[in-house]
Amino acid sequence: MSRGVFKARRTVSRRSVLLALGGASLLAACGPDKGAWHAGGELPGDSHSGEVSADPMPSVFPSVAPPTPGQCPPITGAGTPRHGGPQYYLPCKGTQIALTVDDGPDPQYTPHMLALLAKYDIRATFCMIGRSAAAHPDLVKQVVAGGHHIANHTYTHPLNLTKQPAAQIRAELHRASEAISNASGGQPTLFRAPGGAWSDAVLSECGALGMRPLDWSVDPRDWSRPGVQHIVDTILTRTRPGAIILEHDGGGNRDQTVSALTIALPRLLDAGYAFAQP
Template structure:
């Protein structure tokens, strides 16, 4: 009865620490797929995630549509991010990769093979990034999470705009939903672990 919690698009100085605080209460470890540009801006937050024992994954530097990039640009997006994460956290580069939007292109899969990165998708997507409401996120996760599930949520966003309620960088619903559904799933006998390397 084990599933994996994953968080994309961080680190965020506002929301990643809130999620880490909840994970300390309920879960041994989760997997954070980080955007290189955010790691560059918030290296201390990336380091905190690593220091607390969570697995780090590569989510490209700028969260582009990989299908619109040359093979060389795809490689740069992935390799640059791995280097930034390693430098910020003092850990080896990640061994996991998640494509933006889950759109793995032939070029991205070739880079993964060359850099020995494991491509990782998900099986439970409450679309928390769209701010559908805390209750909607909770209902979706509880209804669809079972043994072997990989749950997708977001702890950050690639934007320089101010965090406005309901705006593209607002992850408050994700935090509130996590606080609500984790105790329910754990009480139902589910355990959480990182995505395997």
């Protein structure tokens, strides 16, 4: 069995920790549909009410076309990842898609995200900032207990990792893995660069720590709080078999994200999509 091909359990045992930190080996991928870098800072907005809102106006959201197994988006020239580069899509087969959740753990929004995923029996990949994992080890354990994977997302979420010297890149990745390991008991095997900022130096340090680079293909830019309608529309109209969807549970007010996923996730499931982990 290759490193990281696991299925996590719901209890926080040594085995479940190791399983939750793994993933399938990187296979041939399709081209990216990437979004811009996000600052992830606090944005104005109301605090979360503690309730996951229901779909208020079902008719205003687009319908989801049933997926055709193996019908993945075509590879695009400029954005085609080279061999050994980041993963933008799941292997192009079946109707599987992946949900990734960045910039946590967050004491306000991560529990809401976990409750929503549990409701629909979905396993996601949480890309955690190391200092947040160190500050909230209990939330890290809850993510593991839910059967989710944990990816390294640097220790401080720097503006552009590619502009940092090699020693600083190494420190960002190493400190984040150490913080995640201390909280969960296992080492992450996936790494996501903040904003999808990749370079040879970043990929080299990622590989040196035994991690695979993970990117995304569907970005509704929920970090900018563009409105529930925009987030839902983007997810439902751009998701295709193999897609890796980017969402956030940290970095600011995530009310819109939670509300949008409350609408989008059951619709994707009803359309015939199946959630998997990279």
